[in-house]
Amino acid sequence: xxxxxxxxxxxxxxxxxxxxxxxxxxxxxxxxxxILGLVIGLMLTYGGxxxxxxxxxxxxxxxxxxxxxLILASYYMPAGLGISPGPIEAGVLALTIFCAxxxxxxxxxxxxxxxxxxxxxxxxxxxxxxxxxxxxxxxQALRQIAPNFVNTAVExxxxxxxxxxxxxxxxxxxxxxxxxxxxxxxxFYALVGxxxxxxxLTISAGGGWVERRFQNQ
Amino acid sequence: MSDRGEAVLNIAGLxxxxxxxxxxxxxxxxxxxxxxxxxxxxxxxxxxxxxRCVDLLEEFEGGEIRLDGDPLGYRVSPDGRRTRLxxxxxxxxxxxxxxxxxxxxxxxxxxxxxxxxxxLTKVQxxxxxxxxTIAEHWLDRIGLAERRDHHPSALSGGQQQRVAIARAxxxxxxxxxxxxxxxxxxPELVQEVLVTIRGLAEAGTTMMIVTHEMRFARQVSTRxxxxxxxxxxxxxxxxxxxxxxxxERLKTFLANVSH
Numbered sequence: 001x002x003x004x005x006x007x008x009x010x011x012x013x014x015x016x017x018x019x020x021x022x023x024x025x026x027x028x029x030x031x032x033x034x035i036l037g038l039v040i041g042l043m044l045t046y047g048g049x050x051x052x053x054x055x056x057x058x059x060x061x062x063x064x065x066x067x068x069x070l071i072l073a074s075y076y077m078p079a080g081l082g083i084s085p086g087p088i089e090a091g092v093l094a095l096t097i098f099c100a101x102x103x104x105x106x107x108x109x110x111x112x113x114x115x116x117x118x119x120x121x122x123x124x125x126x127x128x129x130x131x132x133x134x135x136x137x138x139x140q141a142l143r144q145i146a147p148n149f150v151n152t153a154v155e156x157x158x159x160x161x162x163x164x165x166x167x168x169x170x171x172x173x174x175x176x177x178x179x180x181x182x183x184x185x186x187x188f189y190a191l192v193g194x195x196x197x198x199x200x201l202t203i204s205a206g207g208g209w210v211e212r213r214f215q216n217q
Numbered sequence: 218m219s220d221r222g223e224a225v226l227n228i229a230g231l232x233x234x235x236x237x238x239x240x241x242x243x244x245x246x247x248x249x250x251x252x253x254x255x256x257x258x259x260x261x262x263x264x265x266x267x268x269r270c271v272d273l274l275e276e277f278e279g280g281e282i283r284l285d286g287d288p289l290g291y292r293v294s295p296d297g298r299r300t301r302l303x304x305x306x307x308x309x310x311x312x313x314x315x316x317x318x319x320x321x322x323x324x325x326x327x328x329x330x331x332x333x334x335x336x337l338t339k340v341q342x343x344x345x346x347x348x349x350t351i352a353e354h355w356l357d358r359i360g361l362a363e364r365r366d367h368h369p370s371a372l373s374g375g376q377q378q379r380v381a382i383a384r385a386x387x388x389x390x391x392x393x394x395x396x397x398x399x400x401x402x403x404p405e406l407v408q409e410v411l412v413t414i415r416g417l418a419e420a421g422t423t424m425m426i427v428t429h430e431m432r433f434a435r436q437v438s439t440r441x442x443x444x445x446x447x448x449x450x451x452x453x454x455x456x457x458x459x460x461x462x463x464x465e466r467l468k469t470f471l472a473n474v475s476h
Contacts, residue, residue: 115320115322117318117320117321117322118322118324120274120316120318120322121318121322121323121324121381121384122324123272123273123274123307123308123311124272124274124311124314124315124316124318124385125311125312125315125335125336125340125384125385125388126308126309126311126312126313126336126340126388127308127335127336127339127340128304128305128308129304131308131339131340135335135339136324136335139326140324140325140326143326
């Protein structure tokens with residue numbers, strides 16, 4: 001135990017850095033993925049058959065692909081196009097794509113589940129289609145998908161550990177490096193597990209708070 | 218009689234079908250300022266579709282609808298080709314007509330007050346303070362001022378329907394369309410909504426009311442229209458339509474509903 005605390009003290013800098021990188025990459029992917037997912041969800045629902053087609057294909061392909069494959073593809077495939085993203089950029093790209101396809105698909109479901117009467121009422125008071133989306137349909141759909149959104153964010157944090165495969169110095173890779181130096185396998189895998197749990201419990205608590213606020217309305 | 222005001226709405230030869238199924242087969246109807254026109258008829262006679270065409274919630278294939286003389290929904294080129302107006306133009310025309318639905322259709326994520334304010338701020342572009350004053354006035358008028366900060370889920374069906382009426386009226390429409398507004402209500406809540414509508418009728422609001430409440434239609438309307446199979450079969454003062462039905466179909470219908 002004493003040795004663990006000693007090692008922890010000396011490794012706390014890199015571990016903290018890895019922790020922040022995990023949170024930062026996941027946060028960026030969730031924000032970007034939600035924006036992109038909003039566009040995808042709207043196109044899938046209202047784009048018409050032709051315009052929705054590429055988005056349908058995107059969602060189906062991404063959802064049918066393991067996240068690790070998405071990550072490796074994001075890192076190595078752009079090289080063929082003469083672009084070489086760094087591991088962090090590639091990681092954010094892969095997780096953003098993953099997040100966007102999930103949000104897009106859930107949003108489509110939520111928008112479709114809104115009763116037709118809402119559209120009638122919105123049109124009857126004279127809202128244009130974009131106004132109807134902004135003030136009536138999307139706010140209701142977002143409340144619907146709040147629980148799903150929390151799940152997706154948690155999935156993204158967990159999936160970010162796969163970025164160790166392309167050398168992103170996030171929480172898992174940093175931990176493995178500490179273990180490689182110290183051979184304290186048990187202690188540090190337990191620690192890293194606990195740290196992921198802290199992040200995800202925080203997200204769940206935040207999501208629960210938002211849901212309760214919606215429910216009170 | 219209906220010659221007491223200027224014409225607000227003219228419907229001429231209105232035709233509408235869903236696929237191969239004709240719903241309206243040439244409806245003619247004029248509504249004058251201050252008129253309360255009740256539309257009665259069996260399910261499937263086209264009453265609701267007629268209202269939805271007037272509020273431009275449905276496209277229609279033939280005939281025309283004019284509001285204050287302006288053709289609604291379509292632009293007709295000199296060679297007779299009809300083109301549906303753009304979304305923005307349709308929205309503008311819809312904002313001149315109010316509609317209340319059977320299932321209330323309040324926006325569940327907004328309070329009663331915000332439901333009434335939405336069209337005022339976003340469609341009419343009024344500043345929030347002015348919109349709030351107008352919305353509060355209408356909520357007060359329907360007797361729900363103290364429930365303005367409640368969400369629809371915290372209101373009874375009758376209260377929700379009254380807020381929906383306030384939402385439509387706050388836009389100061391030329392014409393108010395009421396589509397079976399008491400049909401989804403529990404029996405004990407019907408009366409409060411009917412009282413609200415009666416108040417509007419007495420204040421001179423021009424209305425078209427589709428209803429199954431025959432007694433109410435008879436009491437509140439200045440004119441009653443009986444529709445059957447997509448056409449207007451009988452039309453006149455309610456005492457005449459109800460008291461002295463001119464056609465067999467109307468007689469049969471009235472006999473069936475009054476059992």
